[in-house]
Amino acid sequence: MNNDSELPINPDDVAAAAQRLAGVAHRTSVFTSRQLDERFGAELFLKAEQFQRGGAFKFRGAYNTVSSLGKGELARGVVAASSGNHAQALAIAAGLAGTAATIFMPQDAPASKRAATEGYGARVIEFDRYADDREAIVREFVEREGLTPVHPYDDPQIMAGAGTSALELLQEAGPLDLLVIPAGGGGQLSGGAVAASSVAEPPRVFGVESAAVGQWGASLAEGRPVRVKVGRTIADGQQLPSPGTRTFTVVKALVEDVVGVEDAQMRTAMRYLFERQKLVTEPSGSSALAAVLAGLIDVKGLRVGVIMSGGNIAVDRFVSLMSQER
């Protein structure tokens, strides 16, 4: 294990984020299930980040970031490129912090996502995801307009904010043996691993990614962030070609392994959560539980925290995904 002092964030950063988020972010519920515990011979604690503001854990990092900005930065505003949960989270956070958010969104993003983001008060600018270079567009816009870019995951403030979900889970559930966290860019996984490292008896931490992408598995095997071909998957929240460099540093140091789940395993977890827990999750949001349900992580005899990272899925898409399953 690396020397934690060299990591981009430390437990104090997560604790500071928790203070900034107190009374602003929802302290989301933790669900337990006797039936699930009996089935696995374990004690499972499911953290419901679908109940977070904006419907996903992303608000934690976004608000931690914008609430740390100086007056000048707030006056100029923030910007990000995202068609997903980060866009809505940043729009809400910016509104609360009294600053303006500009979101670059692919022109083929779902109308509902665009409407939601605008509904939270953000300005949306379209780009062509096939012709335009998203990073270059944002960079140029930042240089020209002086806005502060807010990266969706590879940023210390974002990571520290995202880590507060695991911190709350540890506070609520008590000592855990395992902590299982979905991994896309790695913000929540890295932040959660740092939060977990600070408790008296730290749990082992696992990440869960989409097996159809596998950016974490490939990168951990190489010992450095590598770029993979992004496969088709229902887990749009985890469809990224490579881990962040900062998040990777933390994950390499503190996370035992990142396992990959198949789409069908996420569908099974979504169905289970719907029918037994009465909870809506989007595919990536169900991935950590999917790994447990599929037996990819051995939980027998253990106290296990599992994060459900988000629930932003339209009924029509859910219907389509569940109709394909059988």
Next chain:
Amino acid sequence: MNNDSELPINPDDVAAAAQRLAGVAHRTSVFTSRQLDERFGAELFLKAEQFQRGGAFKFRGAYNTVSSLGKGELARGVVAASSGNHAQALAIAAGLAGTAATIFMPQDAPASKRAATEGYGARVIEFDRYADDREAIVREFVEREGLTPVHPYDDPQIMAGAGTSALELLQEAGPLDLLVIPAGGGGQLSGGAVAASSVAEPPRVFGVESAAVGQWGASLAEGRPVRVKVGRTIADGQQLPSPGTRTFTVVKALVEDVVGVEDAQMRTAMRYLFERQKLVTEPSGSSALAAVLAGLIDVKGLRVGVIMSGGNIAVDRFVSLMSQER
């Protein structure tokens, strides 16, 4: 308004039920939504009984009843005829109280419901819903075997137990102007109305039924429980030909009105709860919110409690219902 002392239950009965249920039933969450409040110019408090044990409010009445039984009754067991949430609730409650539950279930009941009921430890006996007289079968069984019948709604203990959901909502949300409760047999509506009548400034109470059935509207118009032709509706939890006699007495005395919602209005509410609140509700469980969303009850400027009574719906049925909507 009638003299409350003549009613089958009084607020003390609901308070006593709350004591029996403490630490056994889930004290279910209350959800709020800024977006919903802005849309209606109101303050809405949504009580999530889909998170109750067994997935619906029914556990409250079932446990209140079985936990009040004497030793001899517990030794002989309890019996009910139900294919729905009452069956599962009674099975769980009986297990907790250390007694045996026998459930008469129509032979065409969904296999999943039968499996769930048996999974909770109940004995299931099939009957033919078209050929057999359900009431007569249970009565005969009770006489022969000495079991205690547990009616799904028209029983003082069931009504008092079911009323604890409204009691908790009033405790959590503080003073309310309106309380909106789904109405099937009327257990939760009558119990909730009695609970509401006990607070310092009682809210006005509305029931919501399936417009395709309309047993409450017809009965209130006549001033006595009448039998209606049961129309087709997606709200299987509310598909009853007449109110209970005891529940009707309470509702007539304490409830301002029972309004009917169309299936399409329940679908809209189910979709809203799924997409915005990340919550699963069955059709009848969404009916109270459906009445508010459809503008059937004027909530402007008011503090309004709404009970979501249950979430027992298979994914495949949800998919089918949502596919019909558009």
